[in-house]
Amino acid sequence: MKRDPQRPQECPGRPQGQPEPPCSPPPPSSSSSPEPPLWIFGYGSLVWRPGFEFTSRKVGFIRGYSRRFWQGDTFHRGSEKAPGRVVTLMEDGGACTWGVAYEVCGEQIAASLKYLNMREAVLGGYDTKLVKFHPQDKDAEEPIQALVYIATPQNPSYLGPASEEDIAAQIMASSGCAGHNIEYLLRLADFMRYFCPQAEDKHLFSIEEALISILPCMCHTEETLEETSGVPQKTKS
Numbered sequence: 001m002k003r004d005p006q007r008p009q010e011c012p013g014r015p016q017g018q019p020e021p022p023c024s025p026p027p028p029s030s031s032s033s034p035e036p037p038l039w040i041f042g043y044g045s046l047v048w049r050p051g052f053e054f055t056s057r058k059v060g061f062i063r064g065y066s067r068r069f070w071q072g073d074t075f076h077r078g079s080e081k082a083p084g085r086v087v088t089l090m091e092d093g094g095a096c097t098w099g100v101a102y103e104v105c106g107e108q109i110a111a112s113l114k115y116l117n118m119r120e121a122v123l124g125g126y127d128t129k130l131v132k133f134h135p136q137d138k139d140a141e142e143p144i145q146a147l148v149y150i151a152t153p154q155n156p157s158y159l160g161p162a163s164e165e166d167i168a169a170q171i172m173a174s175s176g177c178a179g180h181n182i183e184y185l186l187r188l189a190d191f192m193r194y195f196c197p198q199a200e201d202k203h204l205f206s207i208e209e210a211l212i213s214i215l216p217c218m219c220h221t222e223e224t225l226e227e228t229s230g231v232p233q234k235t236k237s
Contacts, residue, residue: 038109039146040116041133043067043099044087045076045184047191051119052112054102059195060135061099062148066092069167069185069207072157075123076178084174084181085159085167087188088126088151098196101133101146116149125155136196164203168210185211 041062042050050057071088078084089097104112120126126149133146151158162170174181189208192201 035106035109037103037105038112039101039103039133039144040112041099041101041131041146041148043089043097043148044188045178046102047100047195048187050100050102052102052104052115053108054112055105055108056103058101058103058133058135058137058140058144059098060101060133060137060140061096061196061199062131062133062146063096064091064093065089065097065131065150066095066203067097067201068161068203069171070158070160070162071125071151071155072159073124073174073176073181074157075176076119077176077181077184078174079176082174083157083159083170084176084184085170086124086181086184088158089148096134096199098192098199098201101135101144120149124149124151125157126151127155164206164210165214167207168214171207171211172214182211 037055040046040054043062044067066089067087068090069085069087070090071086072078073084073086074080076084077086102112121128129148129150131146131148132143134140134143153160168185171181171185178184185204185208189204192199192204
């Protein structure tokens, strides 16, 4: 005898005519649980121009690293002919570096990582690392695990150490797609001065001081050249 395709198949072992037991709810799917937030720590241009959407941000620091203007930049703040100088982190057991940590949630996570991969890794030469971020907030209990971008000495754009005067002179002569290298230095110094007044960053402020000492000389030279070019040259009779 053929089965009626329209008739539902009976479960074996259940007496005919008895009501079906209620369906049990499906097991919870792992994809339905919310993705935990991600924190991204910035210590350079990210402190004033993150460039991605975020849920919250905190000023604070990470331990074991010093900020140094030892990374070359041929795109954002420089060019192939005149590379700029931007900051990276160097391992330093007794030091700490101040910056801003951004909390990204949900769809913000993938979007921010895609954006930063291009900005920091592809165009900048930076790698990622997980660090412990200590918020400045007095009510903060424990450090927060955060992602940070670091340019190591192995990347092709790494320039390495130089005197504060030489770094300042290089910054003076460099400009890229994101603006002049001078703006990068001064904005970073302003951030430290206004948001982290209790923190010390001798390297940063020494370069700023060297730059300011050069600026009047450069302005005077440019003015002299303009005056000279505007004055008619006397001809010998």
